[in-house]
Structures are given as C-alpha cells and as structure tokens.
Amino acid sequence: MLDKVRPKPDNTNPTITRAALKRAARPIIQKDVLTVISIVQSPNPILNQVCDPCDLGDKSLKKLAKQMAKAMYKNDGCGLAAPQLGVAKRLVVIDCDQEEGEQNPIVLVNPVLVDTQGDPVVAGEGCLSCPGITVPIARPPFARVRYFDLDGEEWEIEGDDLLGRCLQHELDHLDGITMFERCDPMARIEALRDYEIALAAGARPGETSLEARVR
Numbered sequence: 001m002l003d004k005v006r007p008k009p010d011n012t013n014p015t016i017t018r019a020a021l022k023r024a025a026r027p028i029i030q031k032d033v034l035t036v037i038s039i040v041q042s043p044n045p046i047l048n049q050v051c052d053p054c055d056l057g058d059k060s061l062k063k064l065a066k067q068m069a070k071a072m073y074k075n076d077g078c079g080l081a082a083p084q085l086g087v088a089k090r091l092v093v094i095d096c097d098q099e100e101g102e103q104n105p106i107v108l109v110n111p112v113l114v115d116t117q118g119d120p121v122v123a124g125e126g127c128l129s130c131p132g133i134t135v136p137i138a139r140p141p142f143a144r145v146r147y148f149d150l151d152g153e154e155w156e157i158e159g160d161d162l163l164g165r166c167l168q169h170e171l172d173h174l175d176g177i178t179m180f181e182r183c184d185p186m187a188r189i190e191a192l193r194d195y196e197i198a199l200a201a202g203a204r205p206g207e208t209s210l211e212a213r214v215r
Contacts, residue, residue: 001024009174014211024118024189030040031070032068033192037067037071037085037086038205039071039075039080039084039085039129039205040083040084040085040086040127040157041131041199041205042127042129042130042178042180042195044129046083046086046088047083047084047129047175047176047178048086048176048177048178049083049088049130049176050174050175050176051081051082051083051088051089051091051173051174051175051176052088052089052090052173053090053110053111054089054090054091054109054112056109056148056152057149057152061089061091061109061150062150063107064082064085064087064089064091064186065091065093065105065107065150068080068084068091068096068102068212069093069105069107070083070092071084071085071128072093072095072105072128073095073103073165075128075204075205075206076206077128077205077206078095078096078127078166079092079093079095079096079167079169079170080092080170081095081096081171081174081185082091082174083173083176084128084129084176090109090110090174091107091108091109091110092107092108092147092170092171092173092174093105093106093107093108094106094163094166094170095166096159096162096163096166100116105207106157107149107150107168107197108147108148108157108185109149109150110147110148111145111146111167111171112145112146112147112176113143113144113145113167113168113171114144114146114156114166115143115144115147115158116139116140116142116143116144116199117140117141117142117163118140118141118142118160119140120138120139121138121139121140121141122136122137122138123136123137123139124136124137124208125137125167125169125179126196126208127169127178128205128206129173129178129180129181130178130180130195130196130205131198131199131205131206131207132195132198132201132202132203132207132208133191133194133195133198133203133209133210134182134208135179135180135182135187135191136183136187137179137182137183138171138184139164139165139168139182139188140142140161140164140168141145141160141161141164141165142158142159142164143158143160143165143167143168144156144157144158145157145158145165145167145171149200150169151156162195171209179191180192180195
C-alpha cells in the first residue's frame with residue numbers, strides 16, 4: 001500500500017494518483033547521466049554515523065539523488081540512503097513498486113518517521129551495505145514519514161508491508177543504525193558470523209544469500 005500526500009492542518013490531504021506519482025518521478029533518473037559509484041559495505045564508520053540535515057537549497061542534492069537511484073537499481077534494491085554512498089546526509093531514495101521493470105523512484109529529503117502502527121512483525125531483511133545475508137528483524141508493519149522533495153515541497157508517504165519496512169530500514173541508516181543493531185542479541189551473533197562468511201565468499205550488493213554461489 002502506498003499513499004503520498006501533502007500535509008495539511010485539517011487532515012484532509014488529497015492523495016496523489018499513481019499516474020501522477022510516476023510522472024513526477026521520471027525526471028529523477030536519466031540513463032547514462034552519471035557514473036554509478038560503489039556502495040559502502042559494513043563495517044564502515046559512516047554507516048554508524050548520525051547524518052546531517054540537507055540544505056533544501058543545495059543544488060547538488062539532485063545529482064546525489066540520481067547517483068543513489070542508479071546505484072539502487074543496478075544492485076536490485078528497493079531503497080538506498082545517502083550514507084550507503086559515503087555521504088552523511090539525510091537523503092533517501094526508495095522504489096517498492098517496480099512492476100514489470102518500471103523505475104519510479106521517490107526521493108525523500110530530511111525524512112522524519114512520524115507514526116508507526118501495528119504489533120511488530122519479524123521478517124527477513126536484506127541490505128545493499130550488508131550483502132550475502134538476510135536478517136530477521138521485528139518492525140511495526142505500518143509507517144508514515146514526512147519529508148521534502150527536491151523542489152522543497154513537503155509531503156507525507158505512508159505504507160505497510162514492504163513499503164512500511166523499507167521506510168523504517170532506510171531511516172535507520174540516517175541515524176547510524178544498521179540491521180545488526182536492530183536484531184536481537186542471538187540473531188546478531190548469527191548474522192555477524194554469516195556476514196563474515198559472505199564477505200569471504202565475495203558477496204556483492206543485492207545478494208541476500210550465498211545459495212546461488214553454493215550451487
């Protein structure tokens with residue numbers, strides 16, 4: 001479920017249609033405009049750093065957002081935060097609705113988690129900065145996030161299931177929190193062991209297990 005609305009005091013926010021969302025998203029990513037840079041892999045200090053707010057007037061944000069979107073799609077991700085490209089800024093790109101290969105990225109500038117709902121559900125999560133593993137993490141199924149777009153307009157996005165989990169995962173990155181800090185102690189020990197094995201086997205961003213390599 002995806003809902004993108006502009007916040008209003010009277011809570012009568014109009015919902016943006018999916019078609020309009022796609023039209024607005026298309027200019028964000030252009031083929032062959034930028035060279036994709038490498039995704040930062042754990043362990044790296046920047047992944048445990050609290051990121052700085054973005055200056056909404058910073059013209060370089062659009063270029064960074066394009067780099068992030070290209071890196072996300074190249075590595076089969078559905079979300080990416082700026083620190084994963086080595087930039088400690090509060091900027092996120094997500095696309096949890098890649099139907100039939102369509103690319104409809106949403107850029108979240110200075111996003112803030114304003115609400116979660118539902119009893120926490122444990123589900124496996126992967127991360128482009130922690131390739132080769134899937135980690136069981138408990139999160140509320142629903143999340144609502146307030147953010148600015150690249151034009152400085154304020155919006156809210158909300159969703160459950162994959163989108164709700166992705167929003168929470170990516171905003172964790174902005175506060176220096178990785179999957180390893182989110183799982184319970186026993187799962188963390190197992191995840192760190194599996195990750196060490198995955199790195200030794202040459203796991204690449206986008207891989208959530210070593211199954212294919214074993215075969």
